[in-house]
Amino acid sequence: MWRRHKANRPEKDSIFPLKIDMLEDLLKKQFENNPDLKFSRYVINNKKVAVFFLDYQIEIDKLQQSLLQPLLNIDENKTLTNDTLLDELPLNSGSTSQALKSILEKLIIGEVFIYIENENSIVSYSILLKESRSLEKAETESLVLGPKISFTESLAKNMNVIRWRIKSTDLVFEEIKIGHLSPRDVRLVYLKSIANEVDINTMRQRLEELDVDEIEDTIVLKQYLEDSQTNLFPQFDETELPDRFTYNITRGKIGVLVENSPTAFIAPATLFSFLESTEDLYMRWQAGSFLRIMRFLAMVFSILITPTYVAAVTYQYAIIPTQLLVSIGQSRAAVPFLPIFEALLLEFLLELLREAGARLPTKVGQTMGIVGGIVIGQAAVDAGLTSNILIIVVAMSALSSFTTPNYLFGTTIRIIRFPLIVLAGVLGLFGIAFGLCWLIIHLLRLTSLGRPYLAPIYPLQLKDFNKVFFRTPFNHSSRRAKTYRPKSIIRFNKKDAKQKRDIDE
Incomplete structure (x- = not known):
């Protein structure tokens, strides 16, 4: 016996019992005569039976083999009822419905309905055709070490x-x-x-x-x-x-x-979650720690280097070494724009190149990014629109932002640079200091699911630093981070994780 499901409890707004002709008219009216709605009629054991479904949603082979053939071959001596269907059909997803809303909801998610005329409910089975790609290599989060598969749409x-x-x-x-x-x-x-x-x-x-x-x-x-x-x-x-x-x-x-x-x-x-990569776990703890610290410094460098250049060249000449100041002066001699406009122009061009490279096909996009950057950069210098030194500064800033493992967070870092460049061009280093103070206060107020965004710095949890800024050897990572307040703080017994003597020692 194939009985898997009992009939459901009576639903409100039941439309049954009714004639099959009325049911067909009702469904066609709901779907406005959509040709994908397939409605078939049969006579089985002297009873009229209707089978209907949406064609593109159904696995046709399974429909024929597991539903229609067993349905048409039901023993002639049995009285055809909903209970008989649930007993005899070799499918384990049978359920009953009475309300039109429930029927329509199930119909559009790939269920096949069987209605025996004048029954008080209708039987349905899920035979959904599931289209999905196989497990493939991750595209946006590339790794050198560790598993390469990514999630799919299934x-x-x-x-x-x-x-x-x-x-x-x-x-x-x-x-x-x-x-x-x-x-x-x-x-x-x-x-x-x-x-x-x-x-x-x-x-x-x-x-x-x-x-x-x-x-x-x-x-x-x-x-x-x-x-x-x-x-x-x-x-x-x-x-x-x-x-x-x-x-x-x-x-x-x-x-x-x-x-x-x-x-x-x-x-x-937290803010630091976006700078972590699982690849850090697959390296030696020294290398993993180095990469985490490097990403954090790269984030700060990406935010500050271009605004600092604008502030120094515009107002605070004294912080630039004399020989470098002479080189900067010679490089900017033919540039007619103020440093703030020069920097904003280059940053904007860089964002245009990045966006164009992302929207074009992969091979064309890579060529566009490399060749376009070289050609436009050289042309901008030759035309006197910018200086060589600023091109180097902006390129270093862009490279630093690309080290962030999280794409959306990297985009955030690039956006933050623009208001800081404006503040640097208007107020110099004081503008940068003002912008950074505002940014830090803003981050202190920010939360994620009610948890502080700057943890473990605020509130201070020194014991969690080895889980954020650097890595310790695995046998020393016996505790989970207090920042997230897990029910169980202990991962394993630290004493049991110590290296044991060889059997012959």
Whole structure:
């Protein structure tokens, strides 16, 4: 016997019982005679039966073999009812519906309906044709070491990959539906024995209370849920790498997956989360620490070097060594613009090249970025629009911003440079100091899922520095970061992780 599901409880607004002709007219009216709606009639055991579905949503081979053939071959001596269908058909996803709204919702997500005339409900089976690409190499988060696969648009595949990496009964995938016009499956992912209960409840509440027509992608959902939607800084960390996702889950954070999106996001996040890369884990701890410190310094360098050049050349000549000052003067002798306009022009041209390279096909985009930068840079110098030294400064600033593993955070860093350049051109070093003070105060007030954005610097957690600014050997990383307040702070017993003597010693 193939009985898997019992009939559901009666629903409100039931449209049954009714004649098959009336049901067909009702459906065609709802879909405005859409040719994709397939409606077939049969006579089985002296009863009229209708089978209908949306053609493009259904796996046709499975429909023929697992539903239609068994349906047409039901024993003639059996009375045909909904219970008979649920018993005899070799599918395990059968359910019943009575309300038109419920039928339409199931129809558009790939369910096939079987209606026996004058029955009080209708039976449906999920035979959805799932189109998805296979697991492929990550594109936006490239790694030299470590796993290369990325998430796909298939929610089932993404959850499967996470299960491969976290083989624990504590792993939870909470199902939440978001969207009225186009409902989409969302999964709240966490380890129930580690993740902070307040963070789980906060994220669950934000997801359940989100009242929108549709969610286009994970990145869009992330912006709806962030603590401040008008803020320039990303407050949740997005990733396409399953290993980065699971690493953060095991540290006590919360993840969110969205149907038809190859990206997931992680919360809460801090400013320093966007400078971390899982590749740091696959290197020796000295090399991993060096790269983390380098990225942090590169972020500061990218923000400050161009504004500092503008301030020094415009007002504070005294901070420039004499020989370098002479070289800068000679380089700018033919430039008719003030340093502020010169810097803004070059930064703007650089952003245009970067955007053009990103929108063009890969090979053409790479050529455009390299050749365009050289040609335009040289032409700008020859035309007297800018100086050689500023081109070097702007190029160093751009290279520094590209070291950030997170694309959105790198974009934020590049945007911050523009107001700082303006302040530097108007007020000199005092303008830069004012801009930095405002930026720091702003970051101190910023939160991610209610957690401080500048942790572990504010509030100060010295014991968490080895999890943010540098790496320690794995046998010394026995504790999780207090910043995220996990239920269990201990990862393993430090004494048991010490090196043991060889058996022959």
